[in-house]
Amino acid sequence: MIEKVLPEKNLVVRHSAIELIEHWALAISGLVLLLTGIFELPVGKRYYIINIPGLGWSADFITSMYLHYAAAFVFTVVGIFHLFYHGLRGEKGLVPQKGDIGVSITVIKSLFGLGKEPPLPKYLPEQRLAYAGMAFIIAMLIVSGLVKTYKNIYAPDLSLTIVLAATWIHNIFFVLFFLAFLGHMAAIVLRPNRPMVRGIFTGRVRLDYARHRHSLWLDEIEEIHAESTAFPDEPPRAEVTGEITTAISPAVPASPAVLLTPEEQPLVSDKKIKDIVSPSVQEGDKPPQTKQ
Amino acid sequence: MKKITIKEKNFNKVSRRSFLKIGIGAAAIAGAGVPRKAFAGSGEQLSTLIDLSLCDGCVDRKIPACVEVCKAINKDKIPPVSANIPEPWPRKTIEDWSREKEVFQRLTPYNFIYVQKVDVVTDGQQKTFFIPRRCMHCDNPPCATICPFSANHKDRNGAVVIDQDLCFGGAKCRDVCPWEIPQRQSGVGIYLHVLPSFMGNGVMYKCDLCIDRLKAGKLPGCIEVCPRGAMLIGPRRKIEDIADVRSRAMKGYIYGKKENGGTATLYVSPISFELINQSMKKKPGQPDMPPDVVRRMANTDPLGKAVLAAPVLGFAAAGVAGAFHWISRRRDQKKLREENDD
Numbered sequence: 001m002i003e004k005v006l007p008e009k010n011l012v013v014r015h016s017a018i019e020l021i022e023h024w025a026l027a028i029s030g031l032v033l034l035l036t037g038i039f040e041l042p043v044g045k046r047y048y049i050i051n052i053p054g055l056g057w058s059a060d061f062i063t064s065m066y067l068h069y070a071a072a073f074v075f076t077v078v079g080i081f082h083l084f085y086h087g088l089r090g091e092k093g094l095v096p097q098k099g100d101i102g103v104s105i106t107v108i109k110s111l112f113g114l115g116k117e118p119p120l121p122k123y124l125p126e127q128r129l130a131y132a133g134m135a136f137i138i139a140m141l142i143v144s145g146l147v148k149t150y151k152n153i154y155a156p157d158l159s160l161t162i163v164l165a166a167t168w169i170h171n172i173f174f175v176l177f178f179l180a181f182l183g184h185m186a187a188i189v190l191r192p193n194r195p196m197v198r199g200i201f202t203g204r205v206r207l208d209y210a211r212h213r214h215s216l217w218l219d220e221i222e223e224i225h226a227e228s229t230a231f232p233d234e235p236p237r238a239e240v241t242g243e244i245t246t247a248i249s250p251a252v253p254a255s256p257a258v259l260l261t262p263e264e265q266p267l268v269s270d271k272k273i274k275d276i277v278s279p280s281v282q283e284g285d286k287p288p289q290t291k292q
Numbered sequence: 293m294k295k296i297t298i299k300e301k302n303f304n305k306v307s308r309r310s311f312l313k314i315g316i317g318a319a320a321i322a323g324a325g326v327p328r329k330a331f332a333g334s335g336e337q338l339s340t341l342i343d344l345s346l347c348d349g350c351v352d353r354k355i356p357a358c359v360e361v362c363k364a365i366n367k368d369k370i371p372p373v374s375a376n377i378p379e380p381w382p383r384k385t386i387e388d389w390s391r392e393k394e395v396f397q398r399l400t401p402y403n404f405i406y407v408q409k410v411d412v413v414t415d416g417q418q419k420t421f422f423i424p425r426r427c428m429h430c431d432n433p434p435c436a437t438i439c440p441f442s443a444n445h446k447d448r449n450g451a452v453v454i455d456q457d458l459c460f461g462g463a464k465c466r467d468v469c470p471w472e473i474p475q476r477q478s479g480v481g482i483y484l485h486v487l488p489s490f491m492g493n494g495v496m497y498k499c500d501l502c503i504d505r506l507k508a509g510k511l512p513g514c515i516e517v518c519p520r521g522a523m524l525i526g527p528r529r530k531i532e533d534i535a536d537v538r539s540r541a542m543k544g545y546i547y548g549k550k551e552n553g554g555t556a557t558l559y560v561s562p563i564s565f566e567l568i569n570q571s572m573k574k575k576p577g578q579p580d581m582p583p584d585v586v587r588r589m590a591n592t593d594p595l596g597k598a599v600l601a602a603p604v605l606g607f608a609a610a611g612v613a614g615a616f617h618w619i620s621r622r623r624d625q626k627k628l629r630e631e632n633d634d
Contacts, residue, residue, distance in 0.1 A: 018613070041440050042462030046383045046493075061438055061468055062588045069595035073602050080606025081613070088614045146600060152437045152589065153596045156446045167442040 005221060011204040012218075014122070014196075018085070020203055025078040026138075032071035033141075034181070037174050039064040069149070076142050093123050096132045100125035111190055122217035130183065137176050144170040337450045337556070338506070339531035340515065342424055344561040345542055346522035349407045349422030356407040358424055358514035358523070359396045363403060365502065365513045369456070370401060370477055370495070377479035378488035387476040387494065398577030399425070401477035401497040405514055408578065412571045414563050421561070421568065424514065424523070425579060427452060427473045427499040428548055428555035434589045435465035435474060444474075444496070450528070450556040451501035456481060461494030468588070470552050471579035474498040501556075528556065535560050553587030 004013040015023075044050045044059030057063045086092075103118060104126035110117035123131075147166035151158045188197050195209040211218050350356035355363075373390040380386065389395070393402040405426040412419050433452045436444040443458035444465055454465070454474065460483045466474045474496040483492025502512035510516070515523040524531060532549070535558040539546050547559040561568065565583045574580040 040438065042464045042467070046380065046385075046462075048382060059467075061464060062434075062592065065438065065589065065592045066595060069592055069599050072599045073595065076599060076602035077606040077609065080603045081610045084607050084610035085613055088610065089617070142603075146603070149596045149599050153593050153600070156432045156437050157448045157450075160442075160445050163442050163445060167440075171440070 003221060005207060005218075006204070007207065009204075010207045012207050012210045012221075013203055014199040014205045014210075015203040017203065020200070022078055022082050023200055025074055026082075029071040029074035029078070030138075030177070030181070032067060033075060034174075034178060036064045036068040036071065040068065072145055072149070075138075076146075079138055079142055093121075094128055094131040096128045097125070100128050104129060111192055117192075117213070119215040120213055120217070121220070122214055130180075130187070134177075134180050134184075137173050137180055140169055140173040141177060144173065337448070337528045338501075338525055339450065339528040339556045339558060340429075340501070340512075341524040341531050341535050341538075342557065342559045343522045343524075343538060344421050344423060344559060345538075345544070346520045347407070347422045347424060347518075348520055349409060350519065351422075355396050356422075356424070357517045357519055359403065359405055359407060361513040361517045362405045362499070363396070365505075366402075366404060370497065371480055373477065374479035374484060378484070380478075380493050381489045385493065386478045388478050389475070390477065390479070398575070399473060399475050399498070399579075400577060401475045401495075403475075404497065404499040406578075408572070410568055410571045412563055412567050414567055419563070421563070423559070423568070423581070425471075426514075426557075427501075428471065428552065428557040429499075429501055430552050430587075431554040431556065432587060432589070434468040434552075434587065437589065438468060439465060447503060449501075449503070449506060451503045451506065452498075453500040453503050454496055454498060456495045456497070458482065459495045460486075460492030461496055462492060463496060465496055470582070470585040472576075473579065475577060531558060547581060547583065551583070551585045553590055 002013065002016055006012070039049075039058045040061060042059075044055075049058040050056050052058075104124075106115060107117055107120070107124060107126060109115050144166040147158075147162065148170060151163055151166070187193055192213070195206055195213075199205040350358075353360070370390075373388065377386055377388060387401075389400045389402055392400065396403050396406055398406055405424055408423040408425050410421045410423060412421060429446075429450055429452045431450075433444075433446055436442075436446050436452050439445075440462070441458050441460060443456075443460070444452065444454045446452045459481055461476050461478065461481055463474070463476050466472050466476070475498065476494045476496050478494035481492065481495035483494065486492065502510070502514075505512060512525060515525050524534065526534075535546050535549070538544070538560045542560070542562045544560055544562040545564050547561065547565045548555040548557045559565070559581075565581055569581045569583060572578075572580040
């Protein structure tokens with residue numbers, strides 16, 4: 001993953017384009033799956049949803065099936081892509097680590113003013129746990145959905161035991177997916193988490209927010225920056241942007257790299273990243289817990 | 293009214309008798325021999341045949357024999373209906389047939405088969421046909437495949453069976469059935485124990501091809517008692533062959549072979565089903581017989597196949613993207629090394 005610090009813009013690149021595409025493809029197809037999954041229940045007529053403009057099709061189970069399949073295709077392709085693409089690259093920053101539960105409790109308590117939030121890496125420990133939970137839910141939905149799809153097309157007389165298992169796994173994890181979605185939305189309602197919302201739309205978060213809350217992540221970037229100046233001949237990726245640029249994996253630091261334009265190299269190499277304060281940062285832009 | 297009694301018969305006898313009645317060839321007679329064990333849970337796919345040239349609607353009886361025996365077999369199937377059926381919210385539809393169990397001229401939760409009388413004018417003459425109507429037991433039954441709780445399932449022998457202990461009575465199966473066969477009884481079933489006012493509305497009922505009797509080596513009741521031998525059951529291939537032979541012999545038509553993607557019920561008729569259908573008036577519980585009715589879900593199959601291929605595509609895309617990234621990174625590294633060397 002490419003992570004860049006853009007000090008003059010007070011931003012840090014948090015997500016790559018591929019990650020943003022993955023997230024939004026899963027999110028949009030997941031929401032379509034939720035909606036059409038609900039419409040695969042006999043609710044359209046009963047709850048007068050068919051009377052809502054634009055939802056006249058909600059009681060047509062075959063139309064819902066078309067949409068459900070279309071969304072399932074995207075959902076499955078992207079889900080499997082995500083698993084293997086990041087797995088093969090060894091990117092495990094979102095995989096839960098030992099001690100995440102304890103730190104999560106500390107962080108959650110701090111969100112409500114109980115105690116102080118510890119220094120955090122790029123991903124919050126509760127984010128990692130939520131990711132694992134969501135990944136498990138998605139995996140179960142995909143596997144059970146594939147069994148149901150196979151049954152629909154090729155084997156309506158598939159073993160009743162298998163069909164019942166797939167059906168109820170799909171139904172139960174459908175509910176869990178919905179709850180997880182609500183939890184996901186609830187997380188961004190919490191004020192300290194809001195600066196991350198920008199990241200999932202633009203790929204970038206505010207540098208002052210990152211420095212304040214994800215100091216371990218910034219330290220990691222700095223460390224790589226320092227190492228890269230010592231070993232400039234082993235960059236993992238060349239991307240000369242005129243900005244401080246580093247290529248790392250969230251949990252597995254990649255080969256160090258900082259590539260600078262000749263004009264900027266002396267300027268930046270003389271400073272630590274955290275010493276660069278953007279003049280554009282206004283007081284109101286600071287995260288809620290920032291105290292300076 | 294004649295009292296129908298169910299006797300366990302040998303399938304050979306039933307089939308042979310039926311064939312002798314219509315006088316078709318010896319080859320077909322031999323083909324009709326169906327050992328009982330073939331039905332006793334072997335899982336072999338079965339089909340049924342209804343010969344409209346033979347069915348006379350049991351006009352000499354108050355209730356056609358097939359209907360009466362079906363009622364007798366299933367009389368205790370539906371448990372006692374709740375005295376106070378919960379009112380569904382917000383749409384307040386309740387379907388309660390518990391006080392009209394005796395109805396036999398249409399499909400109801402208490403009546404899985406009825407005989408439809410159709411007057412058809414052909415060649416300037418009016419002819420009356422009697423058509424036993426029940427579940428067609430489709431090859432790929434949408435009622436079963438998209439049941440949200442898999443309460444409806446196709447058995448390996450071809451019977452499409454609703455498990456009344458799992459059904460919530462949402463009537464989705466009736467909506468997707470081209471013939472709207474399943475019928476709802478409100479006030480019974482599992483929904484009463486969950487959220488009766490908000491989810492579910494009873495249990496759906498329909499013909500299950502007497503699957504318990506089949507697995508016990510017996511004939512479905514309607515086929516067992518038909519005094520005219522107008523109905524047959526047997527291995528699918530044999531029944532299809534018989535239908536073809538009979539259809540050719542009477543220069544007639546077959547219904548159910550292609551309809552809704554194919555079914556396990558084949559009607560054979562001396563007149564076309566276009567004419568029959570035109571002479572019918574579709575009403576609740578009294579379906580029509582549109583020829584060549586399409587299986588709507590078939591149109592979703594290509595997308596479904598794409599879904600089945602999606603894991604492979606996702607894996608391949610990850611491999612391509614990973615390889616591209618690796619190649620790009622190697623190239624950049626090489627280029628930088630060269631620049632540093634310079």
